Amino acid sequence: MxxxxxxxxxxxxxxxxxxxxxxxxxxxxxxxxxxxxxxxSTTCKALMGLVPPQGEILFKGRxxxxxxxxxxxxxxxGYVPEDRQVFPGLxxxxxxxxxxxxxxxxxxxxxxxxxxxxxRLEERADTPAEVLSGGEQQMLSMCRTLLGNPEFIMIDEPTxxxxxxxxxxxxxxxxxxxxxxxxxxxxxxxxxxxxRISQRLYVMGQGRMVFEGNVDELQAHPEVRKEWLEV
Numbered sequence: 001m002x003x004x005x006x007x008x009x010x011x012x013x014x015x016x017x018x019x020x021x022x023x024x025x026x027x028x029x030x031x032x033x034x035x036x037x038x039x040x041s042t043t044c045k046a047l048m049g050l051v052p053p054q055g056e057i058l059f060k061g062r063x064x065x066x067x068x069x070x071x072x073x074x075x076x077x078g079y080v081p082e083d084r085q086v087f088p089g090l091x092x093x094x095x096x097x098x099x100x101x102x103x104x105x106x107x108x109x110x111x112x113x114x115x116x117x118x119x120r121l122e123e124r125a126d127t128p129a130e131v132l133s134g135g136e137q138q139m140l141s142m143c144r145t146l147l148g149n150p151e152f153i154m155i156d157e158p159t160x161x162x163x164x165x166x167x168x169x170x171x172x173x174x175x176x177x178x179x180x181x182x183x184x185x186x187x188x189x190x191x192x193x194x195x196r197i198s199q200r201l202y203v204m205g206q207g208r209m210v211f212e213g214n215v216d217e218l219q220a221h222p223e224v225r226k227e228w229l230e231v
Contacts, residue, residue: 001026001183002047002152007055009039009046016042018207019055024152029174029184031194033229034204040187041082043204044154047185048072048079059152078150082157082187084141088130092121092140095129099144114143117173135166142173152183159190171197191229195219203228 002024009017016039024030032040046053049069057065064072073079087095096111115122118139124132129140138158145153155174159167171193178184178197188194194201195215203211203218205228211218218224 001028001060002185003056003058004047005056005058007043007046007053007057009042009051009053011042011051016207017046017053020204020207020209022202022209022212024183024185026151026183027178027181028199029178029186029197031186031188031198031201032204033188033191033194033201035229036189038204039207040204041156044079044081044156044185044187047154048077073148073150076149076151078145078148078153080141080145080153080155080158082160084137086129086132086137086140086144089128091126091128092132092136093125095140096121096144096147099147108149109143109146111147114147117176118143118169135162135169138162138166138170139173142170146177146182150182152185153177154185154187156187157189158186159188159193167193191225 004020004022007017007020020043032043034040042051045051047057049067049072053065055065056063059075059077064075096114120136121139121143124136129137132140142155142158158170167190174184174186175197186194198215200214201218202209203224210228211224
């Protein structure tokens with residue numbers, strides 16, 4: 001689904017991403033772990049064309065490096081940023097409608113799907129997004145992105161600041177999304193959710209990948225957690 005080869009990205013003269021390689025298969029949940037400031041969010045932005053990338057970014061065999069963000073989105077790539085970016089003056093339903101493609105794919109995601117996954121969104125359908133709780137805004141942002149029917153979606157810190165029961169809901173939601181064939185790159189700091197739902201994990205440190213493996217392999221390398229993940 002996605003293969004990244006020798007990815008580099010800069011902010012001005014600052015070399016943030018330094019030769020990253022990674023791959024994600026269809027329907028797979030892959031977590032990108034690491035401390036704040038190591039380049040995880042920049043990796044997502046480079047893949048989405050929001051930061052100029054250098055290197056190869058192959059999506060379904062096509063090199064999308066250098067394409068504009070809207071073209072990447074139309075090819076089937078979705079992105080849920082850390083700050084959620086809901087439209088505050090629009091209602092929950094209106095935010096969801098903005099995420100829908102002009103011509104809905106058969107079997108694609110619908111607003112009713114969003115309501116079934118997160119019933120609270122239906123209860124708050126006519127409520128302006130600006131008065132939703134942080135958890136509700138996160139649900140809204142993720143569901144709005146899914147209504148564009150992406151085949152691959154990047155989700156940046158979806159559980160930040162959320163209550164534990166909402167974190168559980170987010171995890172279950174991501175499992176359901178993956179079960180429907182969508183590949184997921186999850187940027188996360190909470191190890192519990194990453195270890196619960198991920199098939200594979202990458203650990204990033206100082207702009208490079210310092211570990212790749214499955215949950216058992218990470219558990220077998222406590223030195224990786226100590227050096228690159230623990231505060």
